[in-house]
Amino acid sequence: MKFEGTERYVATDDLRMAVNAAVTLQRPLLIKGEPGTGKTMLAEEIAAGLGKPLIQWHIKSTTKAQQGLYEYDAVSRLRDSQLGDDRVQDIGHYIKQGKLWEAFESEEQAVLLIDEIDKADIEFPNDLLVELDRMEFYVYETGRVVRARHRPIIVITSNNEKELPDAFLRRCFFHFINFPDKATMRAIIDVHHPGISQNLVAEAMETFFDLREIPGLKKKPSTSELIDWLKLLLADDIPDEVLKNRDQSKAIPPLYGALLKNEQDVQLLERLAFMHRRENR
Incomplete structure (x- = not known):
């Protein structure tokens, strides 16, 4: 199945080719372009056009790569232990799944949008290299390895606010959305x-x-x-x-x-x- 655009999204030939190339290569699609040229909307329309679920991870300046995997709420567990709550025996109750975990465990192949990756710290992209390469990560608190059931179609957008590391760029298929004629x-x-x-x-x-x-x-x-x-x-x-x-x-x-x-x-x-x-x- 190839992406051909949708009724709501006018995709140029170059853009359609880039999307399909990234899907074929099983590499993240890195999209750059002027603000307002439809970078974020592209992921939504890829999901709609291919009939796949969409998972969106909108990046902020305070976002850490670990949040995309999972977060361990040690404070809640400590509070519950002080209150005598039986749930403290199962540490899994205090593990919050991130967007990558959600995409990895999707029943069908999902489209994962990592939106405005350049807003985060410069080390953010490098901190995801292994997980995006191997499509798995380790949960230290439970000793579990989370592996992707289906490799998600990953769309990453950037407004060029920061230069992205070369090691990260090497793993992506890149496309710049030119301003429409x-x-x-x-x-x-x-x-x-x-x-x-x-x-x-x-x-x-x-x-x-x-x-x-x-x-x-x-x-x-x-x-x-x-x-x-x-x-x-x-x-x-x-x-x-x-x-x-x-x-x-x-x-x-x-x-x-x-x-x-x-x-x-x-x-x-x-x-x-x-x-x-x-x-x-």
């Missing part, structure tokens, strides 16, 4: 807003791509932000003529809060508008 973007919009006015799409896309080309933007608007912006334009019933005949001396598009995410970029556009007005006096 205009044809692909139209297909994505059609998925999210079927039946939308093509004139509105054309004008919105022109404004959007022009905005991304402005030098000095701290954060360029992404695909997800364009989808949100179109939703607002539709909700407010803003005609496409407003975008087509937009006054360049004002520079900032209507409902810009869906596209611009910090005051520096707003101020940059305001300065550009001011310069445009001066040039046309």
